[in-house]
Amino acid sequence: MKDQTVMLDVVPELSTATLEGSTLTLRGRGWGDQPKDAVVEVNGQRLSPELKGGVLTVTVSAPATGSSMATDLYGVLTVRLLVGERASEPVTIRKEAVTVSGTIKRPVGAALNGQSQPTSPVPVRPTAVLIVPKGASVPAAGLTTTRSLLGHQVATYTDVEAATNALNALAQQGIPAEYDQPILVQDTQRISAQAATGVQWHWPRLGVTDAWTRTKGKGITVAVVDTGVALNHPDLKANLLPGRDFVENDREPQDVSGHGTHVAGLIAANGQVQGAAPEAKLLPVRVIGSQGGTVSDLVRGLLWAAGLDSEEPNPTPAQIINLSLGTPGYSELLAQAVERVMDAGVIVVAASGNDGGLPYAPANIPGVISVTSVSGPVTTYQPGYANRGPGTRIAAYGGDLNADQDSNKERDGILSTDLDAGGKPAYALRQGTSMASPQVAGIAALLLAQGTPSRTVKAVLESHATDLGVPGMDLTTGWGLVNASATQNDPQTYVVALNAAGQIITYSRSTGAQFALGSLPPAAPVQILAGTDTDGDGRIGEAGELLSAPVTLNTARGQTGRADLQLEPADGKGALLLPR
Missing domain, CATH: 3.40.50.200 (Peptidase S8/S53 domain)
Incomplete structure (x- = not known):
């Protein structure tokens, strides 16, 4: 009987994933003795692990949030192991700093509206086309065509170098032109x-x-x-x-x-x-x-x-x-x-x-x-x-x-x-x-x-989105998974957490008379309050709406705080704009 070679398609498997400090430890199988092709994915961030005694370890750092939220490593971490073209099933680690739960009396609610937070700047890729403010004099060297668009001039040049030279010339004059980006x-x-x-x-x-x-x-x-x-x-x-x-x-x-x-x-x-x-x-x-x-x-x-x-x-x-x-x-x-x-x-x-x-x-x-x-x-x-x-x-x-x-x-x-x-x-x-x-x-x-x-x-x-991960609005999935059962007549009550500077750290919709807020910074004073937005303008607690008095908590890491909130008619002086 001739020898036969059998090709095995091995899918990596994680049995446990634990996080101590910034060290993530993975146990399982499917990466062999040399994990050179192994990649650990943590909330979308891909990291190269080390193998010690059959166990994979990797150092995880906290991402910058671009908001007033603390940058300590806490919240919900989704971990996968990728080996070549194969990926393990995800494992979820919940590492809460502080969780606050409680009740709201007389909940009344409305729809959400407001403002989003800015994103980090990304380098712009140069092109041979510039977008120039209306009324500015467009540099002629290398210019082939111009056309008007929404109060701007779209100027096409012979090549990227000519467009870049024109952009620099405009910048020297204080004119905010930009590349026509792909x-x-x-x-x-x-x-x-x-x-x-x-x-x-x-x-x-x-x-x-x-x-x-x-x-x-x-x-x-x-x-x-x-x-x-x-x-x-x-x-x-x-x-x-x-x-x-x-x-x-x-x-x-x-x-x-x-x-x-x-x-x-x-x-x-x-x-x-x-x-x-x-x-x-x-x-x-x-x-x-x-x-x-x-x-x-x-x-x-x-x-x-x-x-x-x-x-x-x-x-x-x-x-x-x-x-x-x-x-x-x-x-x-x-x-x-x-x-x-x-x-x-x-x-x-x-x-x-x-x-x-x-x-x-x-x-x-x-x-x-x-x-x-x-x-x-x-x-x-x-x-x-x-x-x-x-x-x-x-x-x-x-x-x-x-x-x-x-x-x-x-x-x-x-x-x-x-x-x-x-x-x-x-x-x-x-x-x-x-x-x-x-x-x-x-x-x-x-x-x-x-x-x-x-x-x-x-x-x-x-x-009406189905909440995912950390309770309430978060930077990972927003309000959660879209739900087609949404109707226009189902108002909500919102619970807000403020830091010492009065900035909104996070907020959540209440479930009936109950609420929960997760991923709050540990060992720091946090104010918890509830409010309604009956006119749908994105502000809670305006005159004629409802707003609770704030409850201040200072809770240690891993512990759960409690706040029972009482809604009362508001005079508008304490109204808050919810982030979009």
Whole structure:
């Protein structure tokens, strides 16, 4: 009998994960004697471990929060081990500094609104196009064309060097010009799939299938500002409105990559696969082509989709715009465009990004519904690719093509419409915040179709999200997992923790007369109070609303404090603005 070689596919397994100080210790199997290919992932941060006596150890440092929260290492840590292309199931460690719980008497509540926290600056990638303020003299050396856009001048130069020289010349004059930055789609992997055998496991877990008993989004228009849409896809064409292509400058926003088609299907496919709002209309707007796209292209697409392009009116403007794309750098032009669109009453939903860092623009612009990713379908966890941090508002399922939790021999990606290698209509599994964002956009369409005013949709989505991780609003998943069972008439009461400087550290929605706040700094005075926001302007405890007297706690690490709060009519002097 000849010798036979058997190839084994070993999946790493974690039996325990413990954290002492900053040292994380992992026990399990599947990494062998030399863990050179092993990577430990902690809340998306990838670290190289050391092997000692069959046990892996790694030093974990606390991330900067960009807010008034303490930077000590505490909260919920999600740990995975990656060996090559295989990943272990996640293990959760809860390392609370201080937890406070208690009761609220006479709870009354309302919807949330407010301001987001700033993100850290990201280096800008130079391009051959500049965005120059209106009225400034544009340097002529190397200049080829200029055009006007939203009170700015878009100046195209012969090459990056010429554009950089012009930018420096403008800076010397104190003129705040900027590069026309590239924009990126927000998915990371794709696997072809058959719709007949695939499963859209995310819809039941978001309450979407139950929501279809009330509405399927009829009468609502959602713009997909992306790579275009497959205009002849059988699952989409019945819901497609005439769109616009800002790459080829025509009326045929035909997708060639499949990304926009996948996104559109998660909003309003109605065939072998279903979108969240299968009776809503889709407005395809192409701003990214085979050579990519830029902020100025995105701005033109945004204004047209919202019906704000005076030179080229849009006969069917959208009530919701989905942006499964972004740029890591700040753009004043993009921020102004998004604000103008939102001021017109249009809901903007955007993917947070996929490099494991802070949310990209436009997801980090105040007022935008910034969507990060989680995955399932058995255990909900946040994949390492998902951007999170200040500005994150809500989560939806972005999938994880490296996992198969339910052992059905199909990766845990998100199934939707797509294109095959030949550019023909097809179906595929993808992963990324690109897939999470349109789920929220589709659920927003269901809310509008039920009569929810557009100005309250963001608040309703956030106040009805399923809380994940640390109780209350957090920097990892925002308010939690989007829930399609949201209705417009379910007010909330908020409990707030303030530091010694009077800054909001964190806040939480109450559950009935009970509340819980986690991840509070240890051995430091913290004030706990509750309030209501009955007019929906994002301030609790205004005149005529309710506000409790603050309770001051100074609790040691690992202990649980208690505060019983009594709501009383407020005079408005102690009103607080909740962070967006």
